[in-house]
Amino acid sequence: MFLSALLVALLAIISQWWFFAPITRCLTYPLTTGLLVGIFMGNPMLGMLSGATIQLVYLGWINTGGVMPSNTMVAGIFGTALTILSGANPKLAVTFAVPFSLIGLLMVEIYQSVNSFWVHRADAELAKGNVKAIRFLNYVPSFIVSLIVYGIPAFCLVYFGKGWAQSMLRMIPKSLTTALEVVGAIMPALGIAMLLNYLGKKSLVPYFFIGFFLTAYLKLQIMAVAIFAGLLAYLLYINEKFRTTAANAAPAKKKVNRLTLQNRTGAPQTVTPATADSTSIAQDISPLNYKIKLTHSDLVKTWLWEQSDEACYNYERLQALGLTNMMIYPIRKLYPQNKQADELKKYMVFFNTEPHMVGPVIHGIALSMEEARANGANVSAEDINGVRTGLMGPAAGIGDTVQQGIIFPILASIGATMALERNYFGPIMFTVVFELIIYSIGYLMFMYGYKKGKASVVSILKSGLLDKVTNAFSIVGLMVVGTMAATRVTIKTPLIWHVGQSVIKVQSLFNQLAPSLIPLLITLLVWWLLRKKVNASIIVVGIFVIGILCSYLGILATI
Incomplete structure (x- = not known):
């Protein structure tokens, strides 16, 4: 148990300490961490089922601008661990995960607030010309903070928690356990509704219903619907x-x-x-006759350093320290040693954008401007930061929309569905394909930004290609989400009516109107609440209360 506790603790640490994004990016998702926790604790199947069940609730929880609406890292790791420790039905994983996710918000507050101290320390070290200290400050202090805030609680939960977790589960009455399973069956409706709220332009909402009824009536699997949706989106894109x-x-x-x-x-x-x-349109500011020029190898290494831009993520300046750490390598190539610290200071200002897929274009642009500045071009530090600051908002809007609002839910929905069908390939496929997509695009955007300079973003926005591609992916996303509503909100009514000598099952009446009608109505109700600006946390509480009440009254049950 000691080794299991140690491995889960390490997983908890790096799920928040984002020292290298290609390793840590998917550790924020329960679908990935559930399987890993299961492997570490000797029950990979229960871990995978628990993680996939938890993931369905958080399909539509999108983190933007440094604001985290719910701590999915803690929900996935701690919720799965407690499910395995107690030996509970994986349907109960959600009821364990949601309270942990709320506690996790406090943990994030502590982690990112404490990390602000290291930024001020970095300012002081740069003032003394100590560039090497930036590397240390970007990685080591934040690791220690994550160890204390995340690692130690995770270790204690796994190492000491088995006895009390099983005792706690035995103390819960069977009726309450059944009621909590009903809550867990309803919870995916929130994640689906949040995605519908995010993707659901009026002109595209019908695709949600197409996906739903393809599954409800024709019993198509999610992969079949995704392929059909992809072909349909492609045809519509070509036609447009x-x-x-x-x-x-x-x-x-x-x-x-x-x-x-x-x-x-x-x-x-x-x-x-x-x-x-x-x-x-701004022209490329990088002439071919520079005396000091970055090689392709230099660009690749800088892009790799960029993957640590959130290793010391903090509330005060967010990605500033990480991006200063990124620029150490090219600054050393471009400037003499006595100028390096001064040139790095410009990157210690507040900065925050989508870091993995679209945001790298900004760093490529900054690198091309930095190269021009090093070769004597009339480019000031204010010019570089002006461009960076001006572009971080648009890049974040585009990147968060495409990555978190479209690519992630499509792949996570497919992966979670496969996982719930006891297929280990589900979370593996999700992790590998998701990371291949976002980091391949991120690499290309970085190189494109460097090559084209400031004109790169202008050309992307002017082309109109972004809107067309976004709409195409939204169609796929909505149809997949429709399938999820039909298959993963696993709720029914056990009500029966006695008419004379006959017994009528109310669920049969609903099925005659439309299969999976109750899950659809619940999802649409939650979507309506979200559109009315009801806070998602309030909806979570409402689902708990209504789910437990309806279970005790015999109105709702799990399928």
């Missing part, structure tokens, strides 16, 4: 592309009759449509 091309294929010149002061007769004049002045 052709329509746009046709609309833009207007004559370059046209004859119009225009009465002007110079032409009072109204004779035809040639009018050329306005075109964007090429000089209005």
